[in-house]
Amino acid sequence: MPVSEEWYARPTLDVARDLVGAVLETHDTTSRIVEVEAYTDDAASHFVTRPRAAAIMGSTFGRIYVYRIYGMHRCLNVTTDRDGPGAVLFRALEPLDGLDAMRRRRGTDDVRALADGPAKLCAALGIGDDAFGRPAPDVLRITPSAAPPRIRAATRIGVTRARTLRWRFVLEGSPWISRPVDSPRRPR
């Protein structure tokens, strides 16, 4: 059973963890979510660094938040938390079905590289700026895994602030993640 908007109203970290291992369907693709990151009101969050563009993080839950970065890339989030600002960034997917559509939109035949990064998966799914603000269930059908998967927590990728937070969550042992998890003993 796909989740409703209400499912995203819970605390951001709970939603983020529950998304790992879930099956994600769009109108023409099916994937497993293998890597996400959580953002709330921490120093690295767009709610802080892009207060206007990311205001949706504070005022909604269960809505699509798409942002642009480095001019050409788009990344996909869902807003969370009824009681405060929050969003979960989708960072990597394991493609299950609709591979041809993904290949076409990504412009590559390398299955490994179809969705192993936030901008790559956004392109692979065909999510554009027009999805901004739409109810998540209208765009993404999310079905959490029946049995809780093994999850590994790590530091978030590419952020320069709030580096100590381990709010990157990956599916243990998945070969589809965007980068190896960092060691807890050697924070960067």
Place this chain on the structure above:
DNA sequence: TGGCCGATATGCT
């Protein structure tokens, strides 16, 4: 209104 910077991807050394 100018200038800096970024939750990235890719190609080259």
Place this chain on the structure above:
DNA sequence: GCATATCGGCCAA
């Protein structure tokens, strides 16, 4: 490992 494409969002001035 490193350079760089490419541009919206933001804020200082």
